[in-house]
Amino acid sequence: MNNRGARYLNIMLGIWLFVSAFVWPHRTWQFNNTWILGVITVVVGLIALGSPAARFVNTLVGVWLVISAFSVPLLSVATRWNNVLVGVAIFIVSLVGSGADLGSRRRAISAV
Numbered sequence: 325m326n327n328r329g330a331r332y333l334n335i336m337l338g339i340w341l342f343v344s345a346f347v348w349p350h351r352t353w354q355f356n357n358t359w360i361l362g363v364i365t366v367v368v369g370l371i372a373l374g375s376p377a378a379r380f381v382n383t384l385v386g387v388w389l390v391i392s393a394f395s396v397p398l399l400s401v402a403t404r405w406n407n408v409l410v411g412v413a414i415f416i417v418s419l420v421g422s423g424a425d426l427g428s429r430r431r432a433i434s435a436v
Contacts, residue, residue, distance in 0.1 A: 338365025
């Protein structure tokens with residue numbers, strides 16, 4: 325997967341996260357957490373298309389989604405597992421860098 329593909333995938337995951345807040349009933353806190361993080365994921369994904377380092381904000385979003393799924397009481401089972409799975413996916417996809425990043429790391433390592 326290339327850098328742009330990863331950013332577009334994160335944008336799609338953010339859209340799903342936003343939509344999922346409205347698909348089934350949520351408690352107020354989990355509703356707000358889900359739709360706000362969906363918007364953040366989409367906005368950061370769009371920014372990361374031009375500035376790849378911004379993708380690491382989505383890394384934090386993914387971590388927070390997983391942590392909040394297990395630390396907030398009274399989550400519905402559907403929301404808990406949706407947020408865990410989407411959080412893990414956002415986390416993993418946000419770590420996909422560009423081929424140029426990998427090439428520069430290889431050159432730096434070989435220079436040592």
